[in-house]
Amino acid sequence: MKRLLIVHHTPSPNVQxxxxxxxxxxxxxxxxxVDVVTRPALGATAVDVLEADGYLLGSPVNLGYLSGAxxxxxxxxxxxxxxxxxxxxxxxxxxxxxxxAGALRALESITTGLKWRAxxxxxxxxxxxxxxxxxxxxxxxxxxAAELAAL
Ligand SMILES: Cc1cc2nc3c(=O)[nH]c(=O)nc-3n(C[C@H](O)[C@H](O)[C@H](O)COP(=O)(O)O)c2cc1C
Numbered sequence: 542m543k544r545l546l547i548v549h550h551t552p553s554p555n556v557q558x559x560x561x562x563x564x565x566x567x568x569x570x571x572x573x574x575v576d577v578v579t580r581p582a583l584g585a586t587a588v589d590v591l592e593a594d595g596y597l598l599g600s601p602v603n604l605g606y607l608s609g610a611x612x613x614x615x616x617x618x619x620x621x622x623x624x625x626x627x628x629x630x631x632x633x634x635x636x637x638x639x640x641x642a643g644a645l646r647a648l649e650s651i652t653t654g655l656k657w658r659a660x661x662x663x664x665x666x667x668x669x670x671x672x673x674x675x676x677x678x679x680x681x682x683x684x685x686a687a688e689l690a691a692l
Pocket of ligand 1: 553554601606637638639640
């Protein structure tokens with residue numbers, strides 16, 4: 542059995558809708574052999590990361606960067622996981638008021654440092670997620686889980 546860890550900071554209904562769509566895709570009936578585990582970013586630990594085979598990361602954009610909660614998560618797990626999680630697959634979704642550029646740069650920089658492998662580009666949504674946005678979130682979850690199932 543593979544384990545897919547969703548680490549998320551979810552402070553509003555719009556971000557919650559994205560989280561639920563991602564989780565629903567990750568747990569799609571067609572994908573066998575993958576356990577989905579969710580952790581709020583402020584409660585996720587290095588052990589959670591080490592015990593998982595791949596990751597989904599979700600955050601709003603705050604002050605031009607990832608949320609402090611997701612940054613705190615990475616600050617805690619970076620060195621304990623640096624050598625153990627190389628090449629593990631990940632996906633990410635961000636919700637912004639208007640501009641996600643700084644958060645995307647940060648995510649790229651952190652995950653490049655960890656040598657994680659992006660399954661597909663991050664899903665970025667501004668404002669209320671449309672049906673297409675939520676479908677993109679669902680697909681992100683499903684594609685990432687399918688990647689783990691094939692490992
Ligand atoms: C303290 C704070 C800082 C924020 N900074 C940014 C920012 O720099 N860029 C941006 O696009 N949105 C920013 N936002 C908006 C959040 O990204 C947005 O509130 C969050 O994604 C949730 O979306 P919602 O309020 O539409 O549900 C900020 C929100 C807060 C509370």
